[in-house]
Amino acid sequence: MNLLDRLMHRCRRKSPFLFHLNTGSCNGCDIELITCLSPRYDVEQLGIHLEGSPRHADILCITGPVTRNTLEAVKTVYAQVCEPKVVVALGSCPASCNVFAGSPVIEGPLSKHIPVDVYVPGCPPHPDAIIEGIARAAQILADRGVSEKAKGVPQK
Amino acid sequence: MNLSGLIHFFLFPGILFAVPAGWFYMWGERKAVARMQRRIGLPLLQPFYDFVKLLGKRTPSRHGIEADLLRLWPALSVLSMLGAIAMLPVFHDGKGFSGDAVLLVAFLEMPSICFILAGFTSGSIYGEIGAIREAILSVANNLVFLLSIVTIAVTENTFRLSDLSGGTWNPGHWIGVFGILLCIPAKLRLNPFSTSSAEQEIYSGPLTEYAGAALAMWELAHGLEWVALTGFVTTLVVPAGGPWWFHAIAFFVVSFIQVMLLSTVAAATARFTLQRAIRFYWQWAAILAVLVICSTIYMRVR
Numbered sequence: 001m002n003l004l005d006r007l008m009h010r011c012r013r014k015s016p017f018l019f020h021l022n023t024g025s026c027n028g029c030d031i032e033l034i035t036c037l038s039p040r041y042d043v044e045q046l047g048i049h050l051e052g053s054p055r056h057a058d059i060l061c062i063t064g065p066v067t068r069n070t071l072e073a074v075k076t077v078y079a080q081v082c083e084p085k086v087v088v089a090l091g092s093c094p095a096s097c098n099v100f101a102g103s104p105v106i107e108g109p110l111s112k113h114i115p116v117d118v119y120v121p122g123c124p125p126h127p128d129a130i131i132e133g134i135a136r137a138a139q140i141l142a143d144r145g146v147s148e149k150a151k152g153v154p155q156k
Numbered sequence: 157m158n159l160s161g162l163i164h165f166f167l168f169p170g171i172l173f174a175v176p177a178g179w180f181y182m183w184g185e186r187k188a189v190a191r192m193q194r195r196i197g198l199p200l201l202q203p204f205y206d207f208v209k210l211l212g213k214r215t216p217s218r219h220g221i222e223a224d225l226l227r228l229w230p231a232l233s234v235l236s237m238l239g240a241i242a243m244l245p246v247f248h249d250g251k252g253f254s255g256d257a258v259l260l261v262a263f264l265e266m267p268s269i270c271f272i273l274a275g276f277t278s279g280s281i282y283g284e285i286g287a288i289r290e291a292i293l294s295v296a297n298n299l300v301f302l303l304s305i306v307t308i309a310v311t312e313n314t315f316r317l318s319d320l321s322g323g324t325w326n327p328g329h330w331i332g333v334f335g336i337l338l339c340i341p342a343k344l345r346l347n348p349f350s351t352s353s354a355e356q357e358i359y360s361g362p363l364t365e366y367a368g369a370a371l372a373m374w375e376l377a378h379g380l381e382w383v384a385l386t387g388f389v390t391t392l393v394v395p396a397g398g399p400w401w402f403h404a405i406a407f408f409v410v411s412f413i414q415v416m417l418l419s420t421v422a423a424a425t426a427r428f429t430l431q432r433a434i435r436f437y438w439q440w441a442a443i444l445a446v447l448v449i450c451s452t453i454y455m456r457v458r
Contacts, residue, residue, distance in 0.1 A: 011208040014199070042195040044186075047202050052355035053282075055367040058209070082367045083214040145212060 178379020286361025
């Protein structure tokens with residue numbers, strides 16, 4: 001890695017912007033994610049910032065088992081997040097549909113529709129686990145940017 | 157263009173100072189809010205990390221006039237802010253770019269106009285709502301902003317920036333400074349006047365469709381806005397005379413004190429509705445209008 005690549009790697013790892021998407025969650029995981037921003041956990045220390053627009057985000061945090069109504073929204077929002085990007089599935093619902101598995105209105109699990117990089121299991125997951133998952137996602141984001149450049153993926 | 161003008165544009169208070177200072181003020185604002193909420197807050201280099209990371213994002217390809225315009229607005233904002241900063245009479249010696257307050261007001265107003273145009277150009281419904289909100293808020297706060305500058309100009313009997321600057325003991329001067337300070341939160345889109353970019357309400361307002369390098373330019377323009385607006389107030393309150401290094405240090409310190417003051421207001425207040433924000437500014441505008449008329453009559457009689 002040359003100096004510019006090292007700088008970009010460091011900046012991507014230190015500045016992950018999140019976009020949170022609820023795909024039919026019971027709000028348990030959503031509350032735990034918002035808790036991470038509170039004074040007790042304070043994820044801003046890691047440079048993590050919750051963004052209002054998916055265009056600004058690097059990490060897409062998805063909660064919920066992916067209901068039929070939200071499936072198109074998941075695909076649209078995933079496409080709106082600019083590369084390089086990482087998807088974090090928060091809670092058991094996006095990983096396995098949890099107690100909703102087998103329901104006719106559930107289109108999950110999430111990995112059937114978009115690639116998932118990090119799973120944070122739990123119903124709901126503990127904020128510490130969410131922070132660890134996002135930190136791991138930030139590392140993947142930084143590494144992905146470098147590996148894409150090495151593979152010759154056009155950068156603009 | 158003289159050498160002093162180039163130094164003002166490129167070194168101090170221009171690009172070399174203003175860009176890191178803008179990042180530092182943005183860090184100071186977020187850090188102060190974090191500390192007031194009993195959090196540790198972000199690292200010192202966070203705005204720099206954000207800027208570089210955004211430069212490395214791959215943005216969706218757009219074509220046509222819309223794509224050019226979307227790139228033009230943040231670039232225009234950055235350039236106008238650099239122009240405004242280069243005009244500030246930091247050393248009170250009449251050197252650098254000479255100009256009057258009208259040109260400075262035009263420069264300071266450019267980011268707001270570009271922000272509105274960006275919202276409409278993006279074609280996003282959230283962008284358009286944010287742009288309309290910004291336009292209404294801009295009309296409301298500019299009435300007070302312009303009246304404040306007119307108050308100072310009438311007091312000093314000139315519009316030349318180098319003559320307006322330097323703290324004098326004239327009450328009209330300080331009323332004007334107070335009026336400008338009242339407008340800064342709206343110009344910087346800070347709480348309680350953050351309706352135009354209300355997160356979680358209209359996503360990111362006019363910047364909803366922005367990504368990558370263009371968004372990085374908006375972040376940079378925002379940092380430069382901090383430097384230009386707080387720097388303008390600083391040049392009005394720091395007394396003229398004294399060595400150059402005193403003015404350089406005072407420019408930074410007094411600006412940073414304003415950043416802390418504005419952060420406290422932002423942390424302590426919730427977002428105003430648009431009607432409430434307009435009412436707030438037009439009440440102050442009425443008071444300032446009366447004061448301007450009184451001071452004008454006083455100047456004529458004297």
